[in-house]
Amino acid sequence: MEVTTSLKQIKMTKVQLSEKELEKYLQDPKNVLQIFMGSFVDKYGYDHSKVKAEISETKNTATYWKGKEWYNTKKNSALIGLQHKTFSIIFGEGTTDSIEVYMIETKKQGKGVGTRVMEQVLDLADELGLDVTLIPTAYKNQNDMQYLSFLRQWYYDLGFDHSTFSPVMKYTSEK
Secondary structure (H helix, E strand, O other): OOOOHHHHHHHHHHOOOOHHHHHHHOOOHHHHHHHHHHHHHHHHOOOHHHEEEEEEEEEEEEEEEOOEEEEEEEEEEEEEEEEOOOEEEEEEEEEOOEEEEEEEEEOOOOOOHHHHHHHHHHHHHHHHOOEEEEOOOOOOOOOOHHHHHHHHHHHHHHOOEOOOOOOOEEEOOOO
16 A cells, blocks of 8 residues: 555654654554544644544444445444534544544534535545545434435535445545
């Protein structure tokens, strides 16, 4: 995997590492996730004290896909979240060249807050050369097929691609 120059530059400004140490550091998706969140908070002026990170022993995602319940489970996965007065977002560990949006929730729907935050996420992902994956999930009511359909269309409109094989949607970085 080729580490993007942007990720290298961000990490190099924070910590003095040799090129070899940096390459190794960025081979861990948890470190890529940490750099992404730090950059997200810095770039958009969010409060660092509102960021919480944890390693989840088991991270479960449940949704409906093609008329059936679909489950995804990851073991020992890193999660890092931001609690803001108008929204909450949790990023999950992806790969060395991607991050996952695990959950986004706005305090008031229909005001454009979620769209603005997702556009910020995608803008930064493009800047850093990272892809973004997610599984649209109606967390408050998992049986609400109409809302789930709305979510899939909303993510599609933001630039995420549908998969014909699973409910995972992917935004491919422009870098």
